[in-house]
Amino acid sequence: MGHTQGAPEWVPTRDGRRLHAMVLPGPSGAGTPTVVFEAGAAAARWSWAAVQPEVARAARAIVYDRSGLGLSAPDPKGRTLQRMADDLNDLLGHFGSGPFVLVGHSLGGPVVRLAAAREPERIAGLVLADPVDEAAEVLFGRRFRTFEKLSFPVLAGFARTGLLKRSFRWLLDATPPDFRQDMEREAFHPGVIRTQREQARTFLDEVAAWREHPPELGSIPVTVISGALTGSGMNAEVRAQANAAHEHRAAQSPRGRHVIAARSGHYVPVTEPELIAAEIARLPG
Template identity: 70%
Template sequence: MVDTARHTQGESDWVPTQDGRRLHAMVLPGPPDAATPTVVFEAGSGASRSSWAAVQPEVARHARAIVYDRSGLGRSAPDRSNRTLRRMADDLNEVLDHFEPGPFVLVGHSAGGPIVRLAAAGRPGRIAGLVLIDPTDEAAEVLFGNRFRRGERYALAAGSVLARLGLLGVPFRRMLAELPDDVRRDFEREGFTAEVLRTQRQQARTFLDELATWRDAAPDLGSIPVTVISGGRTGSGMGPAIRAEANASHAHRAAQSPQGRHVIAERSNHYVPLTEPDVIAAEIAKLLQTG
């Protein structure tokens, strides 16, 4: 049984980067005799380690489970350099270096999907599998239109205003109420600040332009097994047309892997880690059995 008496997400650790930053991680060690890959989670664009709090303890029943905060999010130091996809993937590989030996299963939600794909392509030999949850994917044409980009700019501007007013977390109150008290306190203290919006804007400057280049030359994942989990419902800014296109892109991504799976989280919109963590944990467990 996993001991989470001190904190639901385990013990804190600090990952030093080559340029002197420190990235905050939390580790649940898993069963003492587990011979399974380590599972490392990558959150969405403005999310921290706390977004995995309903998934990580379930995974830790089978394997070591590690969450971390990207630079400028949660407790991790901000980054003075541009937050390009390559920069974020390099940071993730530094996290993996810190927690060697592998192999690793990488789990990415939303914008975290491209980050784990790029990190895995750089060092495929130590990656046992990927689980992508409602990922941002270059196969979705809608991402690159002017309407989507205007919507993104509006959302970031509105979010900045709400953060200054202390109201950014209001839409998430119902979902957060289901989380353990220690995680909810972390979320409320760290997850809805002006610094989070600054980091999101920094990440967004080049994210879609970089992702667009993948349409001609996507990161090569070789034979790495890939499971893609799509939300089955609209909401959180995704109407029926966008949801349909997103899920089609997810099916396409899974089909590129020789061991690909596409799964629908029927009761969820975009925030599957909070609304159907059991679906994610079950798919990770399947990969761990073959990893």
């Protein structure tokens, strides 16, 4: 039997790296946009374990690993938001001329927004699941930046000792066996934390610049899904700011939509995958 996430494929980038992707082809002759998923900061293709197969009932559905995560090798030139968006656009070009629906979770939200703004003619829509958004002022204060800086040595220690895997036991227990094997092999080693730290080095400064000059998405439909619950480092104040920012982001699109995931905190792809799949299906074909 094949893997639940489909067949593996290696995608070349413009500077010679290779990105690991997995493809579920969808039904023959479906005529719907290809759906491409972008994971959160330390996550890879397996974070879409419950969403991708559901989407593939109606469309080709592609997951991949950013450089330095999953099976994709690290990027020796760094992990700026610009380079992450370039990689995503290289991946889209590998799979055809579109149209594409891009789906991003957390940090993946800004990545898909920037990629879409650079080549909007091939983008049919965006679905952003609890994304990082520049309208949330809390992201740019000293307190958040200090917390982020101090967290990386702790996470690296957890990865070395196995505590990181134990802290995500709830996620492992919720995934099918082939996903779980992938995660146990790839998701909890120190290299993941190194990539996460490299992504964070310039990310907030790049996103902060969008407060004055956000990526131009034109008429691309944008659906933003917010978790309703606190947790995963988000207290009530942070959650309220995040959701207000999400509502604002959806309102910037002429066909924007803001949806609350009532049973979810930050990990909407795990706790309400059916909601994400339904919102993808609502977008125009």
